[in-house]
Amino acid sequence: MTPRDLALANRLADVAGAAIRPLFRGEWSEERKADRSYVTEADRAAEAAMRALIEAERAEDGIIGEEYGTRNEGAGRQWVLDPIDGTTSFIAGRPIFGTLIALLQDGWPVLGVIDQPIAGERWVGRIGEGTTFNGKPTKVRTCKDMGEAVLGTTTPHQFGGEDVDAFMGVAKSVAERKIIYGGDCYNYGLVASGHVDIVVEAGLKLHDFAALVPVVEGAGGTMSDWQGNPLDSESDGRVIALGDPARLEDVLEAMG
Missing domain, CATH: 3.40.190.80 (D-Maltodextrin-Binding Protein; domain 2)
Incomplete structure (x- = not known):
C-alpha cells in the first residue's frame, strides 16, 4: 500500500459521493435483486463511477463490487466496493448509509474508507497507521465494563x-x-x-x-x-x- 493508494481511495469516495448526492431524497429507480435486497439507481451510478476510475488508473488490480461483480479475480491487490452500504436508509432519506472502499492485499484488508456523502463525514483507516476522521486522527474509547x-x-x-x-x-x-x-x-x-x-x-x-x-x-x-x-x-x-x-x-x- 502506497500514498498513491490512499489518494486513489479518497478520489473513489469523491466520485461515488458526486453520483449519490443528486439522487438523495430525489427521484430515482429501485428494484429487488435475487437475494431480495434492494438496489437503486444511486448504487449503480456510484459503483460504475468508482470502477471506471480504477480501470483507468490501476488496470492490473482486481475489483470486487456489490453491483457489478468481480474483475481480475486472481489479482493480489483487489479493490472491494460497496457503493451504498445501507440502501434501506438511503431509500428512507436517512443520512446514515455510507460508501465502503477497501483495498485487499492477498485477501487481507489493508486500507478502508467509510464515507457518508450527505453529512460530509469520512473515516479512513490503514493497517499499521492511524485512522482519520475528516483528515484528523480519531481514536476509540476505553470500556471497562x-x-x-x-x-x-x-x-x-x-x-x-x-x-x-x-x-x-x-x-x-x-x-x-x-x-x-x-x-x-x-x-x-x-x-x-x-x-x-x-x-x-x-x-x-x-x-x-x-x-x-x-x-x-x-x-x-x-x-x-x-x-x-x-x-x-x-x-x-x-x-x-x-x-x-x-x-x-x-x-x-x-x-x-
Whole structure:
C-alpha cells in the first residue's frame, strides 16, 4: 500500500459521493435483486463511477463490487466496493448509509474508507497507521465494563437460528437503553470515533465488512469473527467490532 493508494481511495469516495448526492431524497429507480435486497439507481451510478476510475488508473488490480461483480479475480491487490452500504436508509432519506472502499492485499484488508456523502463525514483507516476522521486522527474509547457499553447492530432481523441467542446474550450484558438499531457501516465509524463500544452483526458479505477492519483497528479497536479470529476474504460474515479490545473475551463469553 502506497500514498498513491490512499489518494486513489479518497478520489473513489469523491466520485461515488458526486453520483449519490443528486439522487438523495430525489427521484430515482429501485428494484429487488435475487437475494431480495434492494438496489437503486444511486448504487449503480456510484459503483460504475468508482470502477471506471480504477480501470483507468490501476488496470492490473482486481475489483470486487456489490453491483457489478468481480474483475481480475486472481489479482493480489483487489479493490472491494460497496457503493451504498445501507440502501434501506438511503431509500428512507436517512443520512446514515455510507460508501465502503477497501483495498485487499492477498485477501487481507489493508486500507478502508467509510464515507457518508450527505453529512460530509469520512473515516479512513490503514493497517499499521492511524485512522482519520475528516483528515484528523480519531481514536476509540476505553470500556471497562460491559454494563456501560453502547451496543449497535443494523437490525435484529438479520440474526437467525442460534445467531439470535448469541446476539441476545450480548444484548443482555449491556444496559437496555444503550442498544441502538440501524446504521449499517455508520456504526463502525462511530466505534472508531469513540461513541459506540460494540457492534455485532451476521450475514455480512466481503463488501460489507472489508473496509471496516482498517478503520476500526487503525483507531485502536479490533474486529473479529464470532470465534475471535481476524477477518479476511474467507470469513463467514459474522462479525464483532470492539472499541476496547479488552472486552473481546467478555463478548465471546456472553455469546455462549
